[in-house]
Amino acid sequence: MNRLRVAVIGVGHLGQHHARILAAMPDVELVGVADIDAARAGTIAAKYGTAAFSRGGDLIGRVDAVCVATPTVSHVEVALPFLAQGTAVLVEKPLASGLAEADRIVAAAAARGAVLATGHTERFNPAVTAALPLVASPRFVEVHRLGTFPERSLDIDVVFDLMIHDLDILLTTVGSPVAAVEAVGVNVLTPKVDIANARIRFDSGCIANVTASRISRDRVRKARFFQQDAYISIDYAAQELEMYRLVASNGGRPSIEGGPVDVAHDEPLRRELADFVAAVREGRRPVVTGADGRAALELATRVAELM
Secondary structure (H helix, E strand, C coil): CCCEEEEECCCCCCCHHHHHHHHCCCCCEEEEEEEECHHHHHHHHHCCCEECCCCHHHCCCCEEEEEEECCCCCCCCCHHHHHHCCEEEEECCCCCHHHHHHHHHHHHHHCCCCCEECCHHHCCCCCHHHCCCCCCCCCCEEEECCCCCCCCCCCCCCCHHHHHHHHHHHHHHHCCCCEEEEEEECCCCCCCEEEEEEEEEEECCCCCEEECCCCCCCEEEEEEEEECCCEEEECCCCCEEEEEEEECCCCCCCEEEEEEECCCCCCCHHHHHHHHHHHHHCCCCCCHHHHHCCCCCCCCHHHCCCC
């Protein structure tokens, strides 16, 4: 089997991990890495035995697929030239800085039949993939995604940096159109919103209460789903899953049964990239499509507009 030629554009905090994982895949040739910081590109390229480029455009025609991990504002300008060539593209979340740009990216992929994936890594968290078959018509969802103050992604609101992960998970698990949104956000340490809470009501009647913060003392990544006769708890960071059910007994009081669910730990980004590579090889849809990324961005935009 020929090795798939892949490149990474933007090798900062996250992109360097794309390069690390792709370089270790036996069926992938990491053709190069590109970054406007030439020194950074050179360092990462040397570390993983590939070529360094200062412009993503220099890789057009040399690759079968690219991962775009540049700042959000540049996603559209970086991704479009590759999609116009029919090259497969994985764009880190959020898909774009606005819905109009997201639509341009999705339309460009559709026009050439190119594989387009969005980098919502939590979908590949082993605890999430184990939970998805268990979640059925939830009635209430409580989510907390709290982190300490970062040195990155301060160019966007916490809604687009952190909360968007959970909005994508909600759209996937609830499976119902959004009926109404209430939200509040506060810019505490930056000009952007640093802590946000959204209350989302779906047509199904499900209510989701979602909190995201990048100014917390502790790091918390948890979601709890309450549905008829069942409770499901996900710890994203620990990759742990618990489920409890109310079980009826013959003539007696019902009992609560359940506990921890076995989860095979793995690196979500590695699983995401493996899916992207397989989707390109097989000419199939990736697990998280461009349309999925656009849907999460649309809901995040709806939340942010209320702040």
